[in-house]
Amino acid sequence: MSSFGYLIKEGFKNLVHNRLMTLASIGVLISCLVLTGSAVMLTINVSNIVDSVGDTNVTKVFLDDSYTKLEAVYKGKELSQVANVSQVEFIDKDEAIQAYRDQLGDEVFANMSGDDNPLPYAYSVKMDDLSKYDDTVARIKEVDGVASVSSHREVAEKLTNLSSFITTMSLWIILALAIISLFIISNTIRMTMFSHRFEISIMKSVGATNAFVRVPFIIEGVVIGLISAIIAIGLLFVLSDAIINSVQKILDFKYTRFTEVMWPIIGSFVAAGVLVGSLGSMVSIRRFLTHEGNEVLGW
Numbered sequence: 001m002s003s004f005g006y007l008i009k010e011g012f013k014n015l016v017h018n019r020l021m022t023l024a025s026i027g028v029l030i031s032c033l034v035l036t037g038s039a040v041m042l043t044i045n046v047s048n049i050v051d052s053v054g055d056t057n058v059t060k061v062f063l064d065d066s067y068t069k070l071e072a073v074y075k076g077k078e079l080s081q082v083a084n085v086s087q088v089e090f091i092d093k094d095e096a097i098q099a100y101r102d103q104l105g106d107e108v109f110a111n112m113s114g115d116d117n118p119l120p121y122a123y124s125v126k127m128d129d130l131s132k133y134d135d136t137v138a139r140i141k142e143v144d145g146v147a148s149v150s151s152h153r154e155v156a157e158k159l160t161n162l163s164s165f166i167t168t169m170s171l172w173i174i175l176a177l178a179i180i181s182l183f184i185i186s187n188t189i190r191m192t193m194f195s196h197r198f199e200i201s202i203m204k205s206v207g208a209t210n211a212f213v214r215v216p217f218i219i220e221g222v223v224i225g226l227i228s229a230i231i232a233i234g235l236l237f238v239l240s241d242a243i244i245n246s247v248q249k250i251l252d253f254k255y256t257r258f259t260e261v262m263w264p265i266i267g268s269f270v271a272a273g274v275l276v277g278s279l280g281s282m283v284s285i286r287r288f289l290t291h292e293g294n295e296v297l298g299w
Helices: 002-017 019-056 069-080 093-104 130-141 153-195 197-205 210-248 258-289 293-297
Strands: 059-063 085-091 122-127 146-149
Touching (some): 019 153, 019 210, 059 069, 059 130, 069 085, 069 122, 122 130, 130 146, 210 258
Antiparallel strands (some): 059 122
């Protein structure tokens, strides 16, 4: 236990000894984590907006003119059983013509009521997955009694493409930031090891194991990752709410706030900080641990 306590103490001493590089590493890793968290929040909220717009992207299904109201009502059950259809709502043709009359005036639709109503009975249909729009429309058209379907294929395709683009870009951003963080921490630990090369040389000469030499530097990397994660979580909490409050004044959609997905992000940040910190340390340590005694100094 005394040896382990010594190693932890050495790890914290390394942080103070190279405080400028430590602060630089923490600053870079905070930036990377905040940008990563922002990319995640953006992906979640863009998906919410796409879903919200998708909910208003109603496809109308028009039935055969010969159908009576009772026959049309029963047809709704069959439409609701089509794969990917989440909701069907009956549109009474008398109510539909009245809506047109209210919008455009009685003069145009004065004689279009009762048996003279030219509109067919219809249904408004919502879908679960807009990427399956064409297939769903084809299945709806196969239902007996369906005369036509109003197509919103372009809208559905654009919404699906937007969601896929944002998700793909976010993944690339996260990957790039992880690599940058790993590089920065590796350089910080490498500089720490270079400044301690005499101590490492002595320890290797007297038979210190690689694990004994490695632990303080891994602790240093892990502490850098943890500190960065904690600060990044606080910043993301403040910034995400401020940005959502501003955007909501312009685009009134239901947004997912940081507090709603807080625990998964906190867990991911802490894990990422520890992982990047420890990996960065191990990458920079490898070269030193392959040498013995004076070789560490380059003699």
